[in-house]
Amino acid sequence: MNAYIQRVIDDVKKKNASQPEFCQTVEEVLGSLSPLIDAHPEYEENAILERMVEPERAFCFRVPWEDDNGVLHVNRGYRIQFNSAIGPYKGGLRFAPNVNTSVIKFLGFEQVFKDALTTLPIGGAKGGADFDPNGKSDKEIQRFCQSFMEGMFRFIGPDVDCPAGDLGVGGREIGYMFGAWRRLTGSYANGALSGKDPLFGGSAFRPEATGYGAVYYLEAVLGHENDDIKGKRVAVAGFGNVAWGVCKKLAELGAKAVTLSGPDGYIYDPEGVATEEKINYMLEMRASGRNKVQDYADKFHCQFFAGQKPWGQKDVDIVMPCATQNDVDMDEAKKIVANGVKYYIEVANMPTTNEALKFLMDQKNMIVAPSKAVNCGGVSVSALEMSQNSERLFWDGEEVDKWLHKIMKGVHDNSAAAAERYGLGYNLVAGANIVGFEKVADAMIKQGRAY
Numbered sequence: 001m002n003a004y005i006q007r008v009i010d011d012v013k014k015k016n017a018s019q020p021e022f023c024q025t026v027e028e029v030l031g032s033l034s035p036l037i038d039a040h041p042e043y044e045e046n047a048i049l050e051r052m053v054e055p056e057r058a059f060c061f062r063v064p065w066e067d068d069n070g071v072l073h074v075n076r077g078y079r080i081q082f083n084s085a086i087g088p089y090k091g092g093l094r095f096a097p098n099v100n101t102s103v104i105k106f107l108g109f110e111q112v113f114k115d116a117l118t119t120l121p122i123g124g125a126k127g128g129a130d131f132d133p134n135g136k137s138d139k140e141i142q143r144f145c146q147s148f149m150e151g152m153f154r155f156i157g158p159d160v161d162c163p164a165g166d167l168g169v170g171g172r173e174i175g176y177m178f179g180a181w182r183r184l185t186g187s188y189a190n191g192a193l194s195g196k197d198p199l200f201g202g203s204a205f206r207p208e209a210t211g212y213g214a215v216y217y218l219e220a221v222l223g224h225e226n227d228d229i230k231g232k233r234v235a236v237a238g239f240g241n242v243a244w245g246v247c248k249k250l251a252e253l254g255a256k257a258v259t260l261s262g263p264d265g266y267i268y269d270p271e272g273v274a275t276e277e278k279i280n281y282m283l284e285m286r287a288s289g290r291n292k293v294q295d296y297a298d299k300f301h302c303q304f305f306a307g308q309k310p311w312g313q314k315d316v317d318i319v320m321p322c323a324t325q326n327d328v329d330m331d332e333a334k335k336i337v338a339n340g341v342k343y344y345i346e347v348a349n350m351p352t353t354n355e356a357l358k359f360l361m362d363q364k365n366m367i368v369a370p371s372k373a374v375n376c377g378g379v380s381v382s383a384l385e386m387s388q389n390s391e392r393l394f395w396d397g398e399e400v401d402k403w404l405h406k407i408m409k410g411v412h413d414n415s416a417a418a419a420e421r422y423g424l425g426y427n428l429v430a431g432a433n434i435v436g437f438e439k440v441a442d443a444m445i446k447q448g449r450a451y
């Protein structure tokens, strides 16, 4: 490992000892940049790594809200604005009980590279709250979103930061936050948030974008291997918005998702989550707020494995973790390898522990694709939403899909080419990190040493 990189990683670990997820992602990203840093002494001369691992600004705010019984609760809200060298901060808001500084910082750091990879002019940020939306009434969600926006509205804006959704934040929550934004600021402000309903400025295709984009990326990988998506059986984890888009696009292209997972376990449907009824049922399950994937097995009479993850499932060609961080550890990775899976396509942000990721990448017959590239279709369509809002235009679904396709193919091809350029072979993980890093680092150098 390059000595400068090692020094910065050691420093980050020392300074952020209580932030394991953030340290993990810094180690993974910087750890893959050695050939690039070796070849470019200007990065060290300009302290680029030290600057990149420190957010430009970080906000933390109180979010009080009243439940339906009039009881007052307090949650902690965050917006961490990591890097705006190439455009206004952009990234999602996550509402989940395990949200904390470490989780938001790891997501924000990843977002910088992901957003750069898209080739669109967006910087990186992330936010959210340690609020659990499961089991809350619609009115409670609404009050929470309004209070959250009261805490955040001073720090965002169309030329500053454009937040969107992430886990626990979908179209409904974005709508409530946007209503609060308009009331607080008296302005539409080019849409302010992305992921809005198309009735008030949202882009066509945003709900599908992350899942569809992931499958377009997968197609590019299969194309590189002279392989075909038709007939492929895919182990999918999660059953939220992203997994839904993945299942839908896989079915459309003649492949099928055969597993889904939730906090309660996983289901195995050998026929595939591939009919309109089954795919629509995923939306119903999510909207119910029960957060149980067993409901699918009960409805469609297939097997349910309580308390297990789908990684031991046999007869699958491709694995796509679409749930949450660190879903695949060393033991799970060994099961995937034992089943002879050839394609490991990360979709959720950092779904693999560093140790497991290295183990999977070391397998001769396995291709590993990193989440920051595979899932960047979501934020890409968000950026297209910003463009449409600023132009006061609405592009139809066909137009947006065409862009999405082109962006995802470009992300794959650019990553593959960058890895090749630095003598790393077909290494999509390092390639994505290199492409994202180069763009942001070079922009920072050209903007001087002051920020």
Ligand code: GLU
Pocket (backbone or CB within 6 Å): 090, 091, 092, 093, 114, 162, 163, 164, 165, 166, 167, 194, 375, 376, 378, 379, 380, 382
């Ligand atoms: N949360 C999504 C992501 O990770 C979407 C962000 C956005 O659309 O701004 O990239």
